[in-house]
Every structure is written in structure tokens, then in C-alpha cells.
Amino acid sequence: MRATALALAADRGAVTAGVDADDAEAVERLCTKAGVRLHYRDWPYKREAEQAFRNREAGVLVATSTVAAGVNPPTGAVIVADTTIGLDRVEVSTVQQMFGRAGRIGAGEREGWAFLLADSGERAPWQARLAAGYTVRSWLGDHLPDHLLAEAVQERVSTVEEAERWWAGTLAAHQGHAGVEPLREAAAFLTTAGCLRAPVGEDRWETSPLGRLTSRFMVDVALAHELATAVREAPVPEDAFTAERSLRPCSAPASRCWNRRRSPTGPVRHCAASCARRTRSKSSHRRPTSPRGTSRNRYPATWPARSSTSSPTARVSSAVVPSTSLASPSTP
Incomplete structure (x- = not known):
């Protein structure tokens, strides 16, 4: 970074020898x-540099991706000097974020x-990547109970x-989630978990104390349900130390309670009962291994995570030039 800045300064007539x-x-x-x-993370003068460039007191800003997002200085041209960050290829989305600072x-x-400065052998592949863009996918559908509960707690x-x-009105609803079935499943799960309840004779929801605490502390809904069920089924502790020790094995992330799946007695209750038994017997709860490349749902079977289709692809037209075509004394 500093060597590049010095080379540009020399190209502008500064004496950089020594x-x-x-x-x-x-x-x-x-x-x-x-x-x-x-402008980069550890540069002690980065704030002054950003202000000077914004006020057009500086004509060139040598920066990392720290200015790729959220910063909109007056920039006529952006030159991305490399196609890698360390040993990894830079993501298309990162390049497009950098390009977006121009104009x-x-x-x-x-x-x-x-x-984008690229070797001649990389020019065609990078042109294809930038023309294809990248897909933006909503994850809201995979965590719908948490989001629905947050909306209910905020009375929206x-x-x-x-x-x-x-x-x-959500992006997830337009990415392969047909109709309102996912929403109904999420609402049913929240009702089962005791986070939402419907007053008798009224066609509306209200959040329970458990639901409000779960949303306030940003706890996974499935984990909150498993923990609450385990507490109900566990024996009454004799003192505070025993209570804390009893809750420890039950407070692991929901994704670690592997035995909750495909249980004939119900996935959530089986896991909670297992946690309570584990507490009483002081036995260890080892995480089974899974084949490489496989994954497990973070929600119980009563809330199946759904996959969504790809969204329309954003397209960006940009210039990819061989590094040799812009070679100059100022090029690092």
C-alpha cells in the first residue's frame, strides 16, 4: 500500500528517492x-485521508476494500489493482462493490x-464473471420463526x-416460497413453543413472556423451546449452584441437540427429556459425527427449513484490462 502510494506520488513529481x-x-x-x-485499517491517518479526498483536496486515494461499502466519496474512476486477496480470489461481489464507488x-x-487489472489469461474469465453478476439469496425463510416473532414482539x-x-413483501416470499404455507408453519411452531398465543374468542396473536424474552435476547426460538421444556421436566434443584449446573448441558446451541430429530416421541420433547436425563445422571452428551459434506437442520422437524430458488441475477458491465495495458512507472 505505502509503496504504491509512493510510486504514484513520484509519478506526480514528488521526490521519493531514499x-x-x-x-x-x-x-x-x-x-x-x-x-x-x-486508507486502510491500520493506517493512522485514514480519517484525514477520507476527509481530504471527499473535499477534493487529494486527487488519488490508495485504499483497500475498507472503502468498498458505505463510503461514497467523489470518485471519477476506480482501479482494482489485483484479482486476489492474499491467496484467495477476490469475490465478484467485492469487485462490484468497489466499482460502485465510481460515478x-x-x-x-x-x-x-x-x-480491473488482470493478467491476459484471466481477462476473459473475469469479463464473464462480472457480466454474470452474483445471486442474492434471502435467508429469512430459513429462520422464519425468529423473524416472525420479532415482528410480533414489536407489534408490527x-x-x-x-x-x-x-x-x-419479503424477498424470501418471491424466491421459491409459494403461498403462505411457510408462514403458517412458522406461526404453528411459535404457538407450540409457547412464544405466541391466541386469546380465546379473538382472532389475533399476543406474545408470551417467553416469546418476548427470546426475541429481546436474540435467542434461537428452537433453543428457547428446548431449554424451557428441559427446565419444566428437570427436578427442582436444591440450591443455586445445582440449578446452574443443571442448566449448563441444556443451554448448548440448538444445532448441537442432534437426538431431537426423527424421534418417535416428538423431536423437541425428546431432546428436552434427554437433556433432563443427562443432568440427573451427570452423563456426557457427545456430538455424533456426520459424513463430510452433510449438514443438519438447525430447527426441529416441526419447523422444516426450506430451500429457495435463485433470485434474478444482477448484471454489471465493467472493464477488465490486462495489467500490461496499463503498465506505467506508477503501477505497483
């Missing part, structure tokens, strides 16, 4: 005079240019009709 790139003060002083600033209308620009939904309108 300047040590490890001398932060000297690099900052010399580059500032040449209108070049640096921001709100920052006072009318047009912008974006370039209190009836089935309101919940259906909320669900219809």
Missing part, C-alpha cells in the same frame, strides 16, 4: 504534498469509470392477515 516506506510520517507528509492519500451522483459525479403484526401482508 524515503522509507515503513516511515508512516514521512510517507504521509510526502504523499499529501503530491495529492495522494492512503456516484450524490457525491457530485456525472459519470464514472471502473477498471398481530393477526394472520397482517403477517401474510408482511410475508408477501
